[in-house]
Amino acid sequence: MPEGLADARILIADDDPLCRRLVAGVLRAQKFTNIEFAEGGLSTMEQVRRFRPDLLLLDMQMPDMSGLDVCREIRAQADFADAPILVQTATVDRKKMGELFAAGASDFLSKPINPSELIARVVVHLERWNSLRALRDYRERISGELEAARRMQVELLPDPITLQWAARAADLRIASYNRSSSELGGDLWGMLPISNGAFGIFLADFTGHGINAALNTFRLHALIHEYKALHDDPGGLLSMLNERLVRLLRIGQFATFMYVVVDHRAGLLKVASAAAPPAILVQGVEGRARLCDSSGFPLGIERGVRYRTSRRKFPAGSRLLLFSDGLSEFPDTKGKRIGDDGLQAALNACEPALTPQEVIDRLCAAAGIIDGSPLPDDTTIVCLDRRAAPRKGDGTRDHAAKQPSALSTFGGR
Template identity: 40%
Template sequence: MSWNETGIEHARVMIVDDNRVNRHLLMALLERGGIRHVELAEDGRDALARMETFQPDLILLDLMMPNLDGFDMCRQLRAEARWSDLPVLVQSSLSRAEDRARAFAAGATDYVTKPINAIELLSRVRIHLQNRALVHDLRLFRRRTEAELDLARAMQERLMPGAARLAGIEADAQLAISAHFAPSSELGGDFWDLRRDEQGRAVVYMVDFSGHGVGAALNTFRLHAIVQQMDFAGFDPGAFLAALNTRLCALLPSGQFATMLAGVIDPAAGRFLYASAGSTKPMVWAPGDPAPTLGDSAGLPLGLLASASYEARSLPLPPGGRLFLYSDAAIEIPVGEDVLDEGGLAVLVGRHMGMPDGRGFLDAVIADLNATGPIDDDLTALLVTRCA
């Protein structure tokens, strides 16, 4: 359903009036104005009975009628969601301001007084029909856009490791992995992945592109495609970020960038070796620790300067130790006039560090974050536990 000045004949108008002469005069007037689909109803009760089969685009409604008057019909119409925004053009001999106010309170869209001025009535009918068509087209566009965004979100989520691949890495690398990803209402630029190098060590990275929407999502696909072509032999986190940065500087539009953390869990050294491109601070702790240890996350984001280099760092990760990574949505939750920040998140993490179950730990931390304040960005969180 869509019409304009040349296609208004497709519009459907219902005339509701207890006076037979008025009904037919109005119908003739509409037909002269190019409206071919007209339904006649004798009162409000008759009109409501015809709504489902006729599906009007506009109602011309008299107010003073037997059985069910125009005021009550309008109220009943507005009580149903599917008719809540249907244009209702009242035509009545009641001309007092209080009558108009009562009609609008009942749900009328517009009001013309009798005797009807043909030119005025047709003009108002056309305006309301055109507005309805525009609203209808906007809703169709919104539904189509939302469906496309849902598909894009699903594709973005498939960039992250599936259950089968995670299970294989867990078994081979002697790890337990729990992950959480909650997309925001917009497309975002978050994703993470887990791989193994030629030594069998687990390589993990987490990235967050600037901005939201289609542009940020496309950047995640760009980065994923680049990573697929990279060699993970002898994985060096700093060299890995430097290589990615060089590629992204040539691809990203000016002003776009990504923060990223990449690291490898080295069981022989009992450490997490990593490099940061302006990422959030990784947290680690061993069994019995009173609080998590926060790593250093200084580093230039990817895509800003092709010559940037990235420092290799390490954190202790003995058997039974845990590594917690998270996107910046977890630390940007409003708290009064400030935000939660990494120190505040570390306090929340500290409350649940002793939980033996990784999934339970993540659920508890996420619940605390949601209780702290609104989260308006993609929220990604990853807990990696070294099995003893």
């Protein structure tokens, strides 16, 4: 007998005591020892609940409840939806067999029972049942681990108080959107408080999806915080990150990266890009959306790449959009993609009074992304503007509030 089957729980359901003893004798001769009995349909259902068999040998003809009805009731229970049920019957015809399998029978044995056939079928179905349970346990374990990893990413999100602090300190409004194409994603965005209300905001997109891409985002997250002294120098930060990632990433893995330092007091943006989709900037309430330069080499491919920092005016009333290519390359119902130019046009169509969250909603709709729709690629959008209503008071900026440490997030709110 194959290893691990001797302890299998087997329930023999038959109203004939002689048949029960004969079947049990054959099983015990093959070292099956964990056997229990039921004398009718109702007692079978009770034994299934109590004994929880790994395999049921079920007679079709019982006085109080037919074998077909027993099959149907057992299959209606989630815990036994796939457990093997071997039906014993003296009648074998196509119509009856169809009814048996439709009711949930796994296999059948013709009466009188042939001992060799009985053992062969019992062993085959127990092995299948054990394999199925092992696969189910494995899937549950992997699902649990993926869920734990996903929670780790979610726990890195800036809490609402931190977002509110950053927005109020800079007279800004901020909103974001993030969805992964699978349980774990390769998109990463974050905020890095610098000084005097200025902060950096970055968005990275690693090749691939799932676990490998997610692990690379954790690596990048650690590296970004290791080089705090470069947070006010976009080009310098990207150059250093590239040197480190070249040594860490496998061949074929790389990341696009956009980093923007927002200095609201100077009304200035400092921007560096590593082949990321272009940021879209609207300068002032009356301004038109413009694509910012997105040249540069992806991070993690070649050593010695130097990234330059460009500067953009960011006066009151301005709006800035960062996004991964999951937005611009999303195929709508007709297979069309909105592209960078289409996003630029959609942003121009957004009324000045819209909040950043409303802008994100408009852009998703323009691209064809709706809640619950499957995504072919991880998608991240960050929108901020200098259109917040002036605060009442003497112009102080929450002097009692403690500036948070550098933060990053893998998703949005």
